Amino acid sequence: xxxxxxxxxxxxxxxxxxxxxILKAQSxxxxxxxxxxxxxxGGTYGPSMxxxxxxxxxxVNEAGGVLGREITLVSEDTQTSPEAAxxxxxxxxxxxxxxxxxxxxxxxxxxxxAPLAWESQTMLLCVSGADSITQLPHQGFICRTQPNSKxxxxxxxxxxxxxxxxxxxxxxxxxxxxxxxxxxxEEIAAANGAGxxxxxxxxxxxxxxxxxxxxxxxxPDFLMLGGYAADSTVLLRDIWQSGYEGKIxxxxxxxxxxxxxxxxxxVTENVFTWEGAPAIDSGAYANVQAILGVEDVDPYSAQTYxxxxxxxxxxxxxxxxxGDTIRQNIRAVSQGEGQMVESAVDGLxxxxxxxxxxxxxxxxxxxxxxxxxGTSFVFKQISGAAAAEFKxx
Amino acid sequence: xxxxxLATLTFAGVYALLALGLNVIWGMAGMINLGLAGFFALGAxxxxxxxxxxxxxxxxxxxxxxxxxxxxxxxxSRLTLNLRGDYLAIVTLGFGEVIRLIAANEIWLTxxxxxxxxxxxxxxxxxxxxxxxxLSCGLLLLxxxxxxxxxxxxxxxxxxxxxxxxxxxxxxAAVAGKPVRLYKVQAFAIGAGLLGLAGAxxxxxTSYVAPDIFRPLLxxxxxLALTAGxxxxxxxxxxxxxxxxxxxEGSRFIEPMFHGMSGAQGAALREIIxxxxxxxxxxxRPEGLLAERPPKPVEP
Amino acid sequence: MELLxxxxxxxxxxxxxxxIPAIGFTAIFAxxxxxxxxxxxxxxIGAFAxxxxxxxxxxxxxxxxxxxFLVAALVGLASDEIALKxxxxxxxxxxxxxxxxxxxxxxxxxxxxxxxxxxxxDLPLVRDWRIAGVRVGPQQVQNLVLALIIMAxxxxxxKFTRIGKAMRxxxxxxxxxxxxxxxxxxxxxxxxxxxxxLVGAGGMxxxxxxxxxxxxxxxxILPIFAAAVVGGxxxxxxxxxxxxxxxxxxxxxxxxxxPSYKSAVGFVAxxxxxxxxxxxxxxxxxx
Numbered sequence: 001x002x003x004x005x006x007x008x009x010x011x012x013x014x015x016x017x018x019x020x021x022i023l024k025a026q027s028x029x030x031x032x033x034x035x036x037x038x039x040x041x042g043g044t045y046g047p048s049m050x051x052x053x054x055x056x057x058x059x060v061n062e063a064g065g066v067l068g069r070e071i072t073l074v075s076e077d078t079q080t081s082p083e084a085a086x087x088x089x090x091x092x093x094x095x096x097x098x099x100x101x102x103x104x105x106x107x108x109x110x111x112x113x114a115p116l117a118w119e120s121q122t123m124l125l126c127v128s129g130a131d132s133i134t135q136l137p138h139q140g141f142i143c144r145t146q147p148n149s150k151x152x153x154x155x156x157x158x159x160x161x162x163x164x165x166x167x168x169x170x171x172x173x174x175x176x177x178x179x180x181x182x183x184x185x186e187e188i189a190a191a192n193g194a195g196x197x198x199x200x201x202x203x204x205x206x207x208x209x210x211x212x213x214x215x216x217x218x219x220p221d222f223l224m225l226g227g228y229a230a231d232s233t234v235l236l237r238d239i240w241q242s243g244y245e246g247k248i249x250x251x252x253x254x255x256x257x258x259x260x261x262x263x264x265x266x267v268t269e270n271v272f273t274w275e276g277a278p279a280i281d282s283g284a285y286a287n288v289q290a291i292l293g294v295e296d297v298d299p300y301s302a303q304t305y306x307x308x309x310x311x312x313x314x315x316x317x318x319x320x321x322x323g324d325t326i327r328q329n330i331r332a333v334s335q336g337e338g339q340m341v342e343s344a345v346d347g348l349x350x351x352x353x354x355x356x357x358x359x360x361x362x363x364x365x366x367x368x369x370x371x372x373x374g375t376s377f378v379f380k381q382i383s384g385a386a387a388a389e390f391k392x393x
Numbered sequence: 394x395x396x397x398x399l400a401t402l403t404f405a406g407v408y409a410l411l412a413l414g415l416n417v418i419w420g421m422a423g424m425i426n427l428g429l430a431g432f433f434a435l436g437a438x439x440x441x442x443x444x445x446x447x448x449x450x451x452x453x454x455x456x457x458x459x460x461x462x463x464x465x466x467x468x469x470s471r472l473t474l475n476l477r478g479d480y481l482a483i484v485t486l487g488f489g490e491v492i493r494l495i496a497a498n499e500i501w502l503t504x505x506x507x508x509x510x511x512x513x514x515x516x517x518x519x520x521x522x523x524x525x526x527x528l529s530c531g532l533l534l535l536x537x538x539x540x541x542x543x544x545x546x547x548x549x550x551x552x553x554x555x556x557x558x559x560x561x562x563x564x565x566a567a568v569a570g571k572p573v574r575l576y577k578v579q580a581f582a583i584g585a586g587l588l589g590l591a592g593a594x595x596x597x598x599t600s601y602v603a604p605d606i607f608r609p610l611l612x613x614x615x616x617l618a619l620t621a622g623x624x625x626x627x628x629x630x631x632x633x634x635x636x637x638x639x640x641x642e643g644s645r646f647i648e649p650m651f652h653g654m655s656g657a658q659g660a661a662l663r664e665i666i667x668x669x670x671x672x673x674x675x676x677x678r679p680e681g682l683l684a685e686r687p688p689k690p691v692e693p
Numbered sequence: 694m695e696l697l698x699x700x701x702x703x704x705x706x707x708x709x710x711x712x713i714p715a716i717g718f719t720a721i722f723a724x725x726x727x728x729x730x731x732x733x734x735x736x737x738i739g740a741f742a743x744x745x746x747x748x749x750x751x752x753x754x755x756x757x758x759x760x761x762f763l764v765a766a767l768v769g770l771a772s773d774e775i776a777l778k779x780x781x782x783x784x785x786x787x788x789x790x791x792x793x794x795x796x797x798x799x800x801x802x803x804x805x806x807x808x809x810x811x812x813x814x815d816l817p818l819v820r821d822w823r824i825a826g827v828r829v830g831p832q833q834v835q836n837l838v839l840a841l842i843i844m845a846x847x848x849x850x851x852k853f854t855r856i857g858k859a860m861r862x863x864x865x866x867x868x869x870x871x872x873x874x875x876x877x878x879x880x881x882x883x884x885x886x887x888x889x890x891l892v893g894a895g896g897m898x899x900x901x902x903x904x905x906x907x908x909x910x911x912x913x914i915l916p917i918f919a920a921a922v923v924g925g926x927x928x929x930x931x932x933x934x935x936x937x938x939x940x941x942x943x944x945x946x947x948x949x950x951x952p953s954y955k956s957a958v959g960f961v962a963x964x965x966x967x968x969x970x971x972x973x974x975x976x977x978x979x980x
Contacts, residue, residue, distance in 0.1 A: 038660030039801070041908065043809035047656035076645065077660040082508075082606045086599055087404060091645055094397030108603035111510050115600050119522045120396075132507050174497045174953045176507040201952040202494070204912050206903050209703045210944045211952050213696060213828075233811050233904045241821045241830050262813035262904040425786070472964075475971050479728060483922040484967065486915070487960030494957050613793050620790040661804035668797035672776050675791050679783040 029072040030065075030321045032057065032311060033098035035088055035113065036304070040080025041204060042105050044229045044258055045300050048292055049103045049127075050075050052301040055291030056308035056344050063345045066316050074098055078105070082112035089113045093120045099315065099323045100125060102307035105300065107133060107176045110142075117141050122323040123314075123330070125307035127300045130176035134369040140327045143310075143370040145303040145361050147276050147377075149177035150184060155377050155393060156224065156249060156274050157188035163247060163272075165222035167195040171215050171235065172226020173203035181226055195220075203231055212238045225250035233259050240267040249274065252380065252387070257296040265385040273387055275299045276362040277378035284309075284342035284360040296387060299361060306359035309344040310334055313357060316348055333357050335365040399526040401642050406533030407595050409634035411615045412622065413540045414587030420625035420685070421548060422580035423560030424470065425482040429615055431489030432585045434496060434607040436462045436592025441509045441602050442502075451515055455593045462589020463582040470581035474574055489612065497604040508603025512596050529598045536594060537631060540587055545627040547583070556580055557625075614641070621674045623681025632682055640670050698827050700944045706833050708940025709840045710902075713895030714913065715920040715932040716847060717888035723864040723927035724884040727785035731772065731792040732892045732917060734799035736910030739765035739893020740900035741803055748815045754901065757814075758839065758894050765893020766886045772799065773885045796911075804907040811904040836898050843894060844933060847887075851929065860884055864927065916943070919959060923966050925973025934974055938962065 034053045036046035057071045065071060074096045076088035085104070092098045093116060100123040104110040107130035114133070117124035118141040126133070126142065129149040134142060160168055168189050170182050182198040189196035199215045201208060212235070215223070223239065223246065225232050232254040239248065252275035260268050276299070278285045288297045288305045311326050313333040318325035333347065338354025341347040347355050357364055362375045380387040411429060418426045426432075439461040440454035449457075473484050496503045503509070515532070517525055547553050558566040559573050567573045596602050614637055622633020644663045648654075651662065674682070714736055721729045742764035746757040776795050781788045821828035851857035862870040863880045871877055896910055903909075920939045924931025939959055946958030966974060 036656070038656050038809075039664060039804065039907075043657065043804070043908070044811060044906065046660075047809060050656040075656060075659070077656075077663065079610070079660075080605075081608060081610055082601070082603055083595075083611060087401070087642065088645070090397050090400045091642070094400065095394055106605070108506060108508050108605040111508055111603065112599065112601045112606075114510075116522075119525075130507060132510070136510055174506055176505065179500060179505065199952060200498075202955045204908075205955065206899055206909075206912055207703075207707060209707075210700050210947045213699050213703070214947055214952070217696065229811060230904075230906065230908075233813075237818070237903065241818070242828060243820050243823070258810050262811040264813070264818045267818060419786075476967060477971070479722075479926050480922055480967055480971065480973075482728070483918055484960075484964055486918070487957075487963060490915070491957045491960060494954055498951070498953050613797075616790050617794060620787060624786075655808065657808045658805050661801035664801040665798050665805065668794045668801070671794040672791055672798070675780060675787065675794070676776070679780055679787060 029070045030067075030315070031072050031074055031096050031098045032308065033092035033096065033101045034073055034075040034103050034304070035078055035085065035092060035101050036075075036103040037080040037105050037109075038077035040078075041228075041230060042078070042080040045105055045253070045298065046077070046103075048298055048301045049105070049304040051292055052288055052305040053102055053308040055288075056305055056312070060312055060344050060348065063348065066312050066348060067319065067321065069321070071312065078109050080106060080109070082108050085109045086112050086116065089116050093117075093122050099123060099321055100307075100311040100326055102311065103300075103304040104128065111136065114138060114142060117323075120323075121327075123311060123326040125311065127303045131180065132176065134371045138370065140370070141323065143330060143366050145276075145306050145359070145364060145372055147372055147375045150180055151375070152251070152274075152377075153177070153181045153184045154188070157185050159272075159274065159379055159391075159393070160222045160224065160247075160249060161188060161192045161194065163222070165194055165247070167197075167218060167220045168222050168224070169196070169215050169218075169220035170198040170224045170226055171211065172200065173231060174200050175226070178226060181224075185224065203227065205231075206234065208235050208238050209242075212242050212244075216242060216244060221246040223248045225254055228254050229256055229259050233262055236263060236267050236271065247272065251275065253299045255382070256298045257294065258298075260382065260385040260387070263385075268382045268385060271382045272379055272390065273382070274377050274379045276372070276375040277392055278302065278360050278362055279358055282342055282358065282360065284358065287343050288360045297360065302360035306357075306361050306364050309347065309359060310357060310364065312344045313347040313351070313355070316351055331366055335363075396523045396526050399523070399530040401638060403526065403530045403533045403598055405635045405638040406530070406537050407591050407598070408615065408618060408638055409537045409631045410540055410587055410591035410594065412618045412630040412634040413537070413544055413627065414584045414591065415615055415619050416584075416625065416627060416630040417544055417547070417587065418466075418581050418584035420619065420630065421553060421560065422556045422577055422584075423478070424577065424581060425478050426485045426581070426584070427482050427612060428469075428485035428487070428489035428492075429588060429612040430607040430609060431485075431492035432462045432466060432588035433592040433595070433611065434489075434492050434602075434604075435465055436589030437596040437602045437606075438496060438503060438509075438592075439589070440593035441512045441596045444513055444597075445509055445511065451513060451597055454597075455590065458589045458593035459586045460589075462592065463586035466585025466588075467578050467582040470578045474577065486609075489607070489609065493604050493607045496607070503604075506604055508601055508605075510601045512600045512602065514597045514600055517600070533594055533598070536590065540590070541627055541631055544587075548627055552576070617671050621671060621678075621681060623683040623685060625685035626681060626683045629681050629683035629685070636674070636682070637671075640667055695826070696948065700947060701941065702827050702829055704941030704944035705937070706829070706837055706940075707944065708937040709837050710895065710898050711913070711916055711920055711940050712933040712936035713840055713843055713898060714892040715917050715924075715936045716844065716929055717891035717895065718917050719921040719924070719927055719929055719932040720860075720884055720888040720891070722921065723929070724860055725781065725881055727781060727788040727792075728918070728926070729777070729792045730789060730914060730918075731769075731777075731795040731799065732889070733910040733914040734796040734803070735765045735769050735889045735892045736896025736899070736913055737800060737803055737905070737907060738768050738910075739896035740905045740909050741807060742893065743897035743900070744812055744814060744905060748812075751815075754814075754816060754835070755839070758897055761897035762890040762894040765896070766890030768799070769889025769892070770882060770886045773889075778881075800907050800911065807907065809906055811906050813904045814901055816901065833902065836901055840898060843891065847891070847929070856880075856883055915956060916940075916959070919963055923963055923973055925975040928973065928975045931973055931975035938966065938974070
């Protein structure tokens with residue numbers, strides 16, 4: 001690891017710069033990696049996702065660490081670019097030797113990092129929803145806490161019909177799940193005798209007035225938003241200004257508290273959101289609220305809290321600190337027989353008798369390909385710029 | 394650690410191929426190409442589709458990638474021959490964005506924003522990650538050496554001198570009887586071919602292509618690389634590419650030295666360092682680390 | 694098609710807003726002869742300065758706009774002196790590339806100070822008016838009026854003030870201007886100050902209709918560049934006209950192609966314009 005001839009590769013400046021990192025790598029702290037978007041279009045999500053992970057690690061360290069060792073968080077930025085994310089992941093895996101990479105956002109980034117993870121036996125815990133991700137040949141090294149997009153859309157589509165939609169519409173940017181979202185909504189609309197329109201726009205524009213005009217041509221009464229926070233802010237405003245009186249639903253990660261804070265309250269009044277649901281009054285959710293110091297936790301941050309908790313508990317359960325240990329033991333702690341726990345610290349204390357981790361984003365049970373199962377969903381409605389629970393399914 | 398250095402060196406190799414390609418188009422022939430990412434994407438997708446969808450061998454995929462990018466380069470430069478530099482800039486920039494939009498929207502061909510995973514790499518299944526990185530690194534450095542040798546020969550040849558003459562004064566070169574239009578199209582195609590090669594190399598090394606990879610950020614890095622290294626200087630292009638990778642990667646190790654910063658602040662600091670170092674390098678060596686030295690005075 | 698008048702109105706509004714930063718961009722090109730891509734970060738800086746004035750100090754839109762202008766103008770002047778001016782003698786492209794590195798630095802300084810959160814201005818939002826079936830927002834009308842006032846001021850300044858005449862003289866022929874006793878360095882500084890101020894004000898106007906974050910300016914750099922090129926790089930009326938072409942062209946494109954190809958249509962329009970007028974619609978005379 002630190003023989004001289006290998007140093008030679010470093011060349012000039014990098015040698016001096018990376019020396020502290022090499023020293024740290026020799027200490028016996030356990031390393032976990034956070035790889036979230038801190039700059040670029042995903043930048044609204046990444047910082048708080050990282051903070052949730054770092055909060056879990058701080059709590060565990062305070063309670064004495066895991067396997068008698070301290071945990072260090074190594075954080076890198078994906079720059080919301082698969083190319084930059086791959087370089088960052090190489091550094092996390094090869095230099096820091098992390099046993100898990102947590103928090104990859106955007107399906108293209110997770111897919112780009114995935115082969116590195118399974119080839120080097122590092123666990124990859126992601127928040128990406130594209131159906132293709134868990135179908136990669138990952139040998140168990142990928143688990144995701146985001147319900148796959150088809151399931152999410154089906155649940156929301158049924159909700160729209162139940163709430164009286166007769167003319168549905170979907171508007172969103174081009175993403176891995178745009179086409180399948182539209183397809184599923186068309187199916188649901190057809191089965192219920194409702195109409196359905198869709199429009200795929202180009203992301204990162206500053207106004208969508210003409211797109212809104214176009215989607216409203218056939219007078220829909222229930223609109224679904226398919227984008228992320230930045231474009232949903234623009235879209236919600238344009239929709240409100242157009243005088244649209246029907247209902248709107250958007251994923252909770254797209255209509256999150258930042259969006260509510262950035263917009264005048266009347267724009268978001270009565271908008272529905274939905275997300276995978278934690279147990280009612282879950283201690284995990286309260287814990288994330290305390291860690292981040294916010295009332296309304298972003299779904300992605302709730303998920304990365306679960307990533308960190310699960311990785312730590314799986315290492316403790318397997319008695320080792322490798323990515324392979326996490327892979328082999330994650331299901332034993334996420335859906336094991338025994339006491340239900342909601343934080344890594346409680347889980348470590350109760351590990352002997354068997355535990356079943358239930359997290360801030362839901363029960364966190366995984367099937368054999370790493371998809372989350374048994375998720376229930378919570379629908380919320382916005383009132384006065386705050387989301388209030390409306391219904392669970 | 395070694396694996397990381399090998400992978401980083403491989404990425405530096407990809408950047409160097411891009412910088413060498415740009416150096417032919419811009420450094421030697423004086424045509425601006427802000428659509429780098431588009432040609433890079435064409436090469437990456439061509440080779441990915443050839444090997445994954447058609448099952449062709451990797452070597453053939455790479456040849457197809459070079460040909461596709463070179464052809465696109467020839468067509469684009471043929472269509473824009475009458476445009477002056479700044480206008481060529483916007484057209485090529487548009488070309489890059491259009492390619493990315495096509496990659497994201499034409500799902501039947503490119504698998505859309507899901508991208509194409511599982512692109513084969515040479516002996517990837519049979520090697521450990523470290524061995525694979527070593528092999529990739531070796532192959533990439535070999536490709537860079539070859540590209541360096543060929544473009545350097547090009548630069549020193551009478552053809553290279555003619556290109557420089559066209560770059561410096563197109564009218565004078567035309568008066569001197571140089572086939573200006575043909576030479577410009579040829580130079581653009583040669584450079585674009587190198588960009589396509591870089592794309593194919595990237596695809597086979599990382600095993601995945603997706604539209605998000607080809608955002609303008611990469612184009613910015615390569616332009617910075619060539620400008621910092623020395624526009625028009627073949628060795629400067631390679632040196633600049635390695636310098637940019639050293640700055641990009643080296644800056645990772647500075648951030649942990651500062652405590653008490655939020656995630657966004659740490660990442661912002663890293664990019665401030667990247668940008669400032671590049672400006673600093675340009676300030677102390679405005680003509681690049683290795684300034685262009687024409688091999689001989691231009692003959693009449 | 695009934696959508697057409699509505700799309701035209703949308704296009705005119707976005708074109709007018711785009712015109713302000715495009716004029717700034719092209720003015721720098723006219724006098725200093727290089728494309729300054731750091732307009733992206735200066736638009737962001739203006740938007741955040743306006744946000745600070747509006748939300749933190751409670752100022753209404755018009756005074757906040759002046760704050761946006763001043764802060765962006767000062768940052769523009771300072772960063773130009775430090776990073777770009779020394780590089781200009783080495784060619785337009787060296788300076789252009791350095792301006793991209795400068796954008797990275799400035800954008801991340803904003804990120805360092807403000808974080809990545811989306812922020813909205815503290816302005817009352819009113820639903821659109823409907824006039825003969827076409828909807829238009831009161832706030833957009835206000836932005837439109839502000840943009841038109843700014844443009845009128847720019848044109849009047851160029852035409853009637855000594856500074857304006859000096860700028861035009863340098864843009865037309867720097868050597869001749871110097872012979873006539875005009876100090877090109879001073880004119881350059883003034884140009885950067887005013888142009889970056891315009892870019893900052895434009896960034897805030899563009900941000901008023903949406904929400905802002907450190908990437909705000911970056912989202913506009915392609916249309917700004919495109920507008921300046923279509924109109925004829927260095928031509929200030931051209932930039933205004935080009936902004937209209939790009940704004941209307943992008944909105945109307947919804948009729949022809951999927952909106953997911955919006956900017957592609959914009960680029961095709963640019964190529965068509967350049968095919969017939971290789972130096973842009975109004976050529977390259979500054980005024």
